[in-house]
Amino acid sequence: MKPALSVLIFTVSSGAGYGLLIWLLLFYLFSPDALALALSPDSLRTYFGLYGGIGLVLVTLGLLSSTLHLANPKNAWRAFNRFRTSWLSREGVFALLFYPAFILFAALLWFGVDATGLTATTALVALAIAFATLVCTGMIYASLKPIRQWHNNLTTPIYIGFSLMSGSLLYGMLYQYQFGKLPAPVFNAFITSLIVTLLLKLLYFWHIGKPDGAGKNRTTIGDATGFSQAQVRLMDAGHSSGTFLTKEFVYDAGALRLLILRRCMLVLTFVIPLALIIWGRQVGIPSAVYLAMVFMLGGTLLERWLFFAEARHVVRLYHGDQSN
Amino acid sequence: MKLGLAIDLDTCVGCHACATACKQWNTSGTIGPLTDQDPYGRDPIGTWLNRIRTYEVAGTPVAGIPVEGAPVSKTVHMPMSCMQCEEADCVTVCPTGASYKREEDGIVLVDQDKCMGCNLCAWACPYGARELDEEQGVMKKCTLCVDRIYDEALPEAERQPACVLSCPTSSRVFGDFDDPNSTVSKLTVERGGQGLMPELGYKPVNRYLPPRQHTAEAMDVQRSPMQKLAQWTNKLIQR
Numbered sequence: 001m002k003p004a005l006s007v008l009i010f011t012v013s014s015g016a017g018y019g020l021l022i023w024l025l026l027f028y029l030f031s032p033d034a035l036a037l038a039l040s041p042d043s044l045r046t047y048f049g050l051y052g053g054i055g056l057v058l059v060t061l062g063l064l065s066s067t068l069h070l071a072n073p074k075n076a077w078r079a080f081n082r083f084r085t086s087w088l089s090r091e092g093v094f095a096l097l098f099y100p101a102f103i104l105f106a107a108l109l110w111f112g113v114d115a116t117g118l119t120a121t122t123a124l125v126a127l128a129i130a131f132a133t134l135v136c137t138g139m140i141y142a143s144l145k146p147i148r149q150w151h152n153n154l155t156t157p158i159y160i161g162f163s164l165m166s167g168s169l170l171y172g173m174l175y176q177y178q179f180g181k182l183p184a185p186v187f188n189a190f191i192t193s194l195i196v197t198l199l200l201k202l203l204y205f206w207h208i209g210k211p212d213g214a215g216k217n218r219t220t221i222g223d224a225t226g227f228s229q230a231q232v233r234l235m236d237a238g239h240s241s242g243t244f245l246t247k248e249f250v251y252d253a254g255a256l257r258l259l260i261l262r263r264c265m266l267v268l269t270f271v272i273p274l275a276l277i278i279w280g281r282q283v284g285i286p287s288a289v290y291l292a293m294v295f296m297l298g299g300t301l302l303e304r305w306l307f308f309a310e311a312r313h314v315v316r317l318y319h320g321d322q323s324n
Numbered sequence: 325m326k327l328g329l330a331i332d333l334d335t336c337v338g339c340h341a342c343a344t345a346c347k348q349w350n351t352s353g354t355i356g357p358l359t360d361q362d363p364y365g366r367d368p369i370g371t372w373l374n375r376i377r378t379y380e381v382a383g384t385p386v387a388g389i390p391v392e393g394a395p396v397s398k399t400v401h402m403p404m405s406c407m408q409c410e411e412a413d414c415v416t417v418c419p420t421g422a423s424y425k426r427e428e429d430g431i432v433l434v435d436q437d438k439c440m441g442c443n444l445c446a447w448a449c450p451y452g453a454r455e456l457d458e459e460q461g462v463m464k465k466c467t468l469c470v471d472r473i474y475d476e477a478l479p480e481a482e483r484q485p486a487c488v489l490s491c492p493t494s495s496r497v498f499g500d501f502d503d504p505n506s507t508v509s510k511l512t513v514e515r516g517g518q519g520l521m522p523e524l525g526y527k528p529v530n531r532y533l534p535p536r537q538h539t540a541e542a543m544d545v546q547r548s549p550m551q552k553l554a555q556w557t558n559k560l561i562q563r
Contacts, residue, residue: 001447069442069443070440070441070442070461071440071441071442071443071456071458071461071462072439072440072441072460072461072462073440073441074440075420075422075437075438075439075440075441076440078419078420078421078422078438078440079419079420079440079442080419081419081420081421082416082418082419082420082421085415085416085417086416086417086418086419086444087417088417088419088442088444089419089420092419140417140444143413143417143448144413144417144447144448145413145448145450145524145525145526146447146448146449146450146524147447219521221379223521223523224520224521225379225381225400225402225520226518226520226532226534227379227381227400230381230382230383231381231382232379232380232381232382233379233380233382234377234378234379234380235378235379235380235399236338236377236378237377238340238343238375238376238377238378239375240368241366241367241368241369242367242369243369243372243375243455244369244371244446244455244456244458245452245455247369248443248446248447248456249452313447313450314450314521314524315449315450315451315452318377318402318404318451318452319377
């Protein structure tokens with residue numbers, strides 16, 4: 001699949017935004033330590049203004065970027081029409097619902113209305129909606145049967161994992177900026193989500209195999225054309241230059257390059273940020289967390305790029321690939 | 325009704341008349357125009373609803389040597405357009421409701437006024453049946469010439485998709501797969517017609533009639549009288 005920059009930016013930016021907001025809500029509900037709730041109401045407002053604001057900006061930027069992918073954006077408002085069947089529609093609906101839910105929560109907190117647990121209830125609702133949005137985004141890809149690298153049970157958890165991991169690091173970075181330290185709950189959230197996501201991603205690479213289109217249990221050109229018992233070879237694609245199909249689906253970065261980039265991605269996203277955070281915490285270097293964020297941003301973008309570049313749609317078989 | 329096409333891979337000669345006729349009819353039809361970019365330039369690219377690819381399907385040689393009586397290698401021309409799937413994922417993934425499947429005849433269509441050009445339906449289609457019109461920004465696909473087949477202004481014989489009418493070898497047959505007595509249903513039974521990639525579960529309606537199993541025709545070679553006698557004896561014994 002051809003990686004579309006607008007979609008890469010959308011998934012990375014919105015992913016980190018929702019991750020940040022999910023942690024904000026989770027900490028509010030379950031771990032007030034990480035929220036510095038002991039602070040005066042004034043600092044609490046600044047705190048929520050900063051974290052919530054940045055989270056919402058990232059989410060919104062991502063959503064706006066995703067509309068750049070549309071060839072006919074004037075009809076984008078219709079995308080909420082098929083909630084019952086379409087994951088893309090569901091994503092749109094939840095993404096939209098999140099705004100009022102989160103803003104209500106922030107407003108309740110801002111004005112200090114919390115005698116009846118209303119704020120906590122609103123936080124819980126916003127949390128559920130944010131999570132649902134992430135699930136829907138993952139399912140848009142996981143539900144596509146013609147792409148075996150996407151149509152599996154790991155696609156969605158990995159997307160959520162990346163969101164929570166980059167979100168927790170972003171949270172830690174902002175906290176570091178504001179209070180000059182990294183509290184234990186944030187540190188633990190980051191380490192846990194990083195390790196879980198790393199394990200899922202390694203499992204994913206093992207599951208999809210080498211990115212060369214060869215290997216066992218693959219759909220072959222014979223399966224695609226119906227001559228499953230014979231050797232089939234494309235003689236003529238029927239067109240002298242590209243088509244929509246070849247432009248959209250036939251993307252070859254080269255198996256060796258993809259394998260190298262996989263390793264780069266693992267180092268950028270997991271190894272370096274993990275080392276920086278642990279080292280920075282032990283030695284006490286505040287800038288380590290900012291550096292970790294830069295690496296993670298690059299790594300996450302690369303991960304999304306790979307997700308597209310390694311995906312081999314079955315329509316490629318009709319265009320001459322021997323297997324996917 | 326379950327309208328669709330039966331396509332004979334034995335007789336298709338890969339002339340692209342169906343694709344050309346399709347483009348000609350549909351560019352001025354209800355979903356038209358089907359735009360081209362750089363049509364007379366170096367790298368022409370454009371929207372087509374029907375594409376023909378040519379494959380070499382190898383016979384069954386043993387250790388590289390063809391076996392007598394076994395099917396020989398064949399050149400197979402495979403025209404592909406929308407399969408009008410019964411379980412059409414292109415319809416369910418569509419967020420706007422632009423893609424829909426008609427209940428009365430099973431034709432999958434795109435409402436050009438509602439499509440936002442997100443490409444998700446094309447991603448969900450394993451057959452490459454959908455193409456985004458770059459200039460118009462909306463998805464185009466085969467309509468089974470829905471603007472021909474019901475047009476009572478046309479003579480009855482012409483109420484068929486343009487690709488079917490144009491096929492010089494009658495390799496494309498249009499009809500109702502729900503009716504067991506229709507030509508397409510009978511052909512499918514008779515010739516063992518199959519849908520492509522049924523394992524994906526889309527239940528494609530279109531059927532491909534596989535090439536007949538021909539063996540290589542012996543050339544009229546000159547044989548010595550002794551060879552002729554041996555051949556005659558062999559035939560006699562075989563009886």
